[in-house]
Amino acid sequence: MRWRNWGLQFLIVGAVLLALYGLATVVAAKMRGLGVEPGFGFLWQRAGFDIGDTQIAFDASHSYGRAFLVGLLNTVSVAAVAIVASLLLGGALGLGQLARNRLLARLCEAYVELFRNVPLLLQVLIVYVLLIGRLPLPHEAWSLGPDIWLSKSGLALPWPAFTDAGLILERPLLGRFTFSGGAMLTPEFLAVAAALTLFTAAYIAEVVRGSVQAVSQRQTEAALALGLNDMQTLRFVVVPQALRSMIPPLANQLLNLIKNSSLAVAVGYPDLVAVADTTLNQSGHAVECIAIIMAVYLTLSLITAALMGSWHGRLLRQQGGHA
Amino acid sequence: MKKPVWLTPANTVLGLLLLWAGWYLFDWAILNAVFRPDAAACHALEGTGACWGVVAEKYRVIFFGRYPVDAQWRPLLATLLMLGLLVASTRLRRRQLLILWGIGLPLFIFLLKGGLLGLENVDTPRWGGLPLTLILTVFGLAGAFPLAVLLALGRNGRLPVVRTLCTVFIELVRGVPMVAVLFMAAFLFPLFMPKGWEFPSLLRVLVAITLFAGAYMAEVIRGGLLAVPKGQAEAAQALGLSYWQVQLTVILPQALRNVLPALMNSAIALFKDTSLVIIVGLFELTGALGLAVDGDPKWRAFALDGYLFIALIYWIGCFTLSRYSRSLESKAA
Amino acid sequence: MKTALIAVVAIASALSFVPAHAGKTADAIRERGQLACGVSTGVAGFSAADSRGEWRGMDVDFCRALAAAVLKDPARVRWSPLTSQQRFTALQSGEIDILSRNTTWTLGRDAGQGLVYAGYMFIDGQGFLVHKRSGVSSAKQLNGAEICVQTGTTTEKNLAEFARAHHLKFKTLMFENLRAVLKAFFSGRCQAFTADASALASIRANDSGKPEGYVVLPDRISEEPLGPVVRRGDEDWFALVRWTLFALLEAEERGITQANVDEMRKSDDPAVQRLLGVSEDVGKPLGLDKEWVYRMLKAVGNYGELFERNVGPNSLLQLPRGINALPRDGGVMYSPPLR
Numbered sequence: 001m002r003w004r005n006w007g008l009q010f011l012i013v014g015a016v017l018l019a020l021y022g023l024a025t026v027v028a029a030k031m032r033g034l035g036v037e038p039g040f041g042f043l044w045q046r047a048g049f050d051i052g053d054t055q056i057a058f059d060a061s062h063s064y065g066r067a068f069l070v071g072l073l074n075t076v077s078v079a080a081v082a083i084v085a086s087l088l089l090g091g092a093l094g095l096g097q098l099a100r101n102r103l104l105a106r107l108c109e110a111y112v113e114l115f116r117n118v119p120l121l122l123q124v125l126i127v128y129v130l131l132i133g134r135l136p137l138p139h140e141a142w143s144l145g146p147d148i149w150l151s152k153s154g155l156a157l158p159w160p161a162f163t164d165a166g167l168i169l170e171r172p173l174l175g176r177f178t179f180s181g182g183a184m185l186t187p188e189f190l191a192v193a194a195a196l197t198l199f200t201a202a203y204i205a206e207v208v209r210g211s212v213q214a215v216s217q218r219q220t221e222a223a224l225a226l227g228l229n230d231m232q233t234l235r236f237v238v239v240p241q242a243l244r245s246m247i248p249p250l251a252n253q254l255l256n257l258i259k260n261s262s263l264a265v266a267v268g269y270p271d272l273v274a275v276a277d278t279t280l281n282q283s284g285h286a287v288e289c290i291a292i293i294m295a296v297y298l299t300l301s302l303i304t305a306a307l308m309g310s311w312h313g314r315l316l317r318q319q320g321g322h323a
Numbered sequence: 324m325k326k327p328v329w330l331t332p333a334n335t336v337l338g339l340l341l342l343w344a345g346w347y348l349f350d351w352a353i354l355n356a357v358f359r360p361d362a363a364a365c366h367a368l369e370g371t372g373a374c375w376g377v378v379a380e381k382y383r384v385i386f387f388g389r390y391p392v393d394a395q396w397r398p399l400l401a402t403l404l405m406l407g408l409l410v411a412s413t414r415l416r417r418r419q420l421l422i423l424w425g426i427g428l429p430l431f432i433f434l435l436k437g438g439l440l441g442l443e444n445v446d447t448p449r450w451g452g453l454p455l456t457l458i459l460t461v462f463g464l465a466g467a468f469p470l471a472v473l474l475a476l477g478r479n480g481r482l483p484v485v486r487t488l489c490t491v492f493i494e495l496v497r498g499v500p501m502v503a504v505l506f507m508a509a510f511l512f513p514l515f516m517p518k519g520w521e522f523p524s525l526l527r528v529l530v531a532i533t534l535f536a537g538a539y540m541a542e543v544i545r546g547g548l549l550a551v552p553k554g555q556a557e558a559a560q561a562l563g564l565s566y567w568q569v570q571l572t573v574i575l576p577q578a579l580r581n582v583l584p585a586l587m588n589s590a591i592a593l594f595k596d597t598s599l600v601i602i603v604g605l606f607e608l609t610g611a612l613g614l615a616v617d618g619d620p621k622w623r624a625f626a627l628d629g630y631l632f633i634a635l636i637y638w639i640g641c642f643t644l645s646r647y648s649r650s651l652e653s654k655a656a
Numbered sequence: 657m658k659t660a661l662i663a664v665v666a667i668a669s670a671l672s673f674v675p676a677h678a679g680k681t682a683d684a685i686r687e688r689g690q691l692a693c694g695v696s697t698g699v700a701g702f703s704a705a706d707s708r709g710e711w712r713g714m715d716v717d718f719c720r721a722l723a724a725a726v727l728k729d730p731a732r733v734r735w736s737p738l739t740s741q742q743r744f745t746a747l748q749s750g751e752i753d754i755l756s757r758n759t760t761w762t763l764g765r766d767a768g769q770g771l772v773y774a775g776y777m778f779i780d781g782q783g784f785l786v787h788k789r790s791g792v793s794s795a796k797q798l799n800g801a802e803i804c805v806q807t808g809t810t811t812e813k814n815l816a817e818f819a820r821a822h823h824l825k826f827k828t829l830m831f832e833n834l835r836a837v838l839k840a841f842f843s844g845r846c847q848a849f850t851a852d853a854s855a856l857a858s859i860r861a862n863d864s865g866k867p868e869g870y871v872v873l874p875d876r877i878s879e880e881p882l883g884p885v886v887r888r889g890d891e892d893w894f895a896l897v898r899w900t901l902f903a904l905l906e907a908e909e910r911g912i913t914q915a916n917v918d919e920m921r922k923s924d925d926p927a928v929q930r931l932l933g934v935s936e937d938v939g940k941p942l943g944l945d946k947e948w949v950y951r952m953l954k955a956v957g958n959y960g961e962l963f964e965r966n967v968g969p970n971s972l973l974q975l976p977r978g979i980n981a982l983p984r985d986g987g988v989m990y991s992p993p994l995r
Contacts, residue, residue: 009483009484012482026514027514030514030748034770036768036769048817050816050826052827060813060816060819104333116641117641117645119598121598122609122630123634126631130627152843152844153802153845177790177802177847178800180800260500262500265502265602265832267836268829273500273503273506277506278830280510290510293499297500391709392708509742509745514745516750521750613836617836617838617839618834618838620862620864624843
């Protein structure tokens with residue numbers, strides 16, 4: 001019986017390798033026949049296109065590789081903002097569903113039911129259309145504070161910058177068409193960040209609610225019996241225990257958020273996927289560009305999973321309890 | 324008279340705020356709204372009311388995409404058929420269901436494609452709107468489910484090579500966004516095919532959706548498989564059943580029953596994810612609205628109202644599905 | 657020995673009766689019974705479906721002419737509307753036989769991707785569309801402006817080069833498809849929109865809702881020769897497509913129109929007789945029969961009529977013939993002799 005198993009496995013491996021090799025050959029031959037040399041050398045070629053929304057300096061004379069870096073930084077920045085915001089909002093909503101105040105609880109439930117059942121793409125599009133439709137032109141921008149302007153061009157903020165005079169806080173100034181200087185959070189960025197936050201917060205709320213509810217009723221009663229009030233019970237008894245069971249599903253939601261940020265391509269925010277799309281069309285290297293997208297997202301997933309895993313591990317060791 | 328428990332200051336304030344918001348919403352969405360397809364009236368509103376007229380004007384493109392106008396009774400009929408099938412599936416028994424779907428699905432495709440019996444041929448690039456959303460969801464699930472079962476059994480199986488292959492596939496697909504998988508369908512699949520083999524875009528996208536949903540559902544089913552007590556498999560084997568018989572008749576049914584709610588969640592997630600196909604040029608419900616409104620100078624300003632309407636449709640669909648899932652859960656418990 | 661010689665002669669004579677091989681693509685088209693023509697998803701004047709689903713435009717008429725030449729019926733075309741992202745892969749993979757989609761002819765596209773351009777259909781130039789309220793009268797005044805472009809076209813590269821050449825700084829906003837760009841530009845998200853001038857003219861006329869509120873700036877920051885594209889490797893199909901285009905020009909040169917083509921068959925002019933298949937068969941080297949030009953002209957008319965009907969001064973786009981005229985009228989549309 002044993003040898004039959006090994007034979008079968010050998011056959012399977014062989015078949016898969018053969019198929020992959022065949023596929024690779026067909027694709028490479030097709031690409032060469034089209035005059036495109038397969039390989040990653042194109043990353044050092046001149047990109048030839050500008051990217052409007054970048055964290056680092058970029059223009060058409062830079063390489064495709066640098067364009068990918070710009071896309072990656074954009075993905076990371078919108079994901080980071082959305083992660084923080086959705087954790088805060090989701091945590092509040094999750095706890096809110098368990099509040100004594102029934103009206104508040106119902107409201108939080110309604111939020112969750114509303115934002116979970118509408119596709120994320122639709123939410124991104126709605127926020128984007130709202131922003132570019134309703135916000136004023138840059139010349140009539142709304143002032144939200146000293147040197148903070150909100151307009152169709154986005155949210156202009158003062159931001160530290162290196163100049164000849166050293167590190168200063170650069171203020172956004174209105175030019176002939178729009179603001180320059182400081183930081184500009186474009187409507188594309190805002191739409192993706194906002195929609196990601198609203199959508200993911202609904203899921204995080206459910207995770208938080210589930211974990212907190214799972215903390216044994218007896219724990220809460222014991223804490224109250226010891227004289228702790230509601231807030232203290234929450235802070236010292238419920239949340240630490242809930243955190244332990246919360247982290248794996250939370251990690252899952254954050255991973256989903258990172259992957260969902262790829263929707264940015266639908267509203268023109270130049271994240272990794274959008275830049276890869278442009279590069280793919282300009283250079284013809286479809287296979288390589290898609291491979292880069294996959295590799296980057298897999299790496300981001302691994303990093304996030306590892307970080308959450310180690311935090312989880314640390315928590316378990318600290319509290320010395322069972323998972 | 325004692326003051327009711329719930330009448331606290333916080334509640335009062337919250338309640339009043341809610342009432343005000345609710346009234347404002349009602350005012351905007353119903354009282355001041357324009358329901359006629361009248362662009363001038365909508366413009367005259369200046370934001371004080373919703374312009375549902377955009378739906379009244381563009382409903383054909385929104386619901387049916389670029390399907391030829393005089394043949395649109397076909398996708399309408401097909402959609403009703405599909406919805407009927409879905410509702411019937413909640414009530415009928417397995418044997419009747421199989422027959423019903425066996426007839427229903429080909430009939431659905433025939434209605435859309437035509438080409439026989441006097442029905443004019445309509446190629447897949449022109450399919451769009453609600454029927455397209457349904458195709459992607461239903462056929463995607465139909466393909467993903469058997470794939471997921473195979474992957475889950477493979478990942479849990481005895482052969483290490485098969486386990487590794489299945490794990491690699493699942494983790495690879497789950498680690499990347501759906502957009503990347505759709506790009507693969509749009510840009511890579513054509514490169515894989517020998518020259519001259521043309522696959523319509525819809526088919527390629529369906530394959531991509533199937534692979535994507537299959538990987539996620541495989542994990543869910545695997546969880547269910549792990550939850551089945553080991554004794555079951557051992558007992559079945561003691562009775563003399565072969566490996567496949569054990570899996571199919573004893574283990575799988577229990578595993579699936581365990582994770583039915585989670586599987587329903589996967590289905591709902593797939594339904595929502597179908598909106599992404601606009602990125603590869605297919606005009607399902609979300610994309611069809613863009614098609615209808617963005618290029619039309621008269622109605623472009625009211626895209627928001629259109630999007631809100633579509634959000635409502637999706638919301639009704641998802642909410643119904645999740646309510647149904649919850650009712651299944653409580654029935655099983 | 658004698659048998660062998662007879663066999664060789666027999667085979668050689670048999671082979672000489674086989675018509676000049678028109679190539680794999682042409683064979684596939686004949687077998688399929690349809691020409692798979694890649695067009696745009698809707699560019700007025702070049703390829704756009706009207707409200708009844710009928711395709712109209714210069715690129716569309718060209719594919720009809722090809723179908724008339726190869727399949728003898730201008731209606732035997734399968735239209736594939738393609739986005740700018742899909743257009744080249746669709747051609748490369750064999751999904752379509754010809755890309756007739758107002759596509760710009762550049763070195764990188766002609767020599768790097770396994771494709772080859774078959775000629776000039778229309779010579780355009782990239783320009784800018786701005787809101788009149790901005791008061792901008794020249795592209796050089798757009799320093800610091802937010803400019804919308806559609807990805808996957810040469811537009812992005814041209815814009816970047818224009819910026820560098822004139823030391824301007826733009827904020828480029830890239831969008832997936834034309835509708836998204838229109839949405840952004842007309843809502844005021846960006847101050848300018850750059851694309852081929854012909855496209856801008858049609859957008860200003862059709863899609864703005866208020867043509868008076870918008871201005872196409874006079875600057876042309878690139879040459880955009882648009883032309884049909886086919887795959888490399890099939891020389892016969894390439895020749896067929898190229899000479900179809902030339903035949904349309906030659907017909908205009910000789911004064912043959914859709915209306916008078918039947919009469920012109922009786923003409924004494926040897927060039928006309930050759931063209932319409934009365935005296936010689938100029939279609940044979942291309943694998944076509946001798947009436948191929950006659951059918952084409954009957955179906956769509958000559959190049960001048962194609963132009964007038966779709967993009968000319970009396971059409972929706974109101975574009976001047978300009979550089980797209982025959983050499984005798986001051987343009988560059990030249991056709992080598994068909995003989």
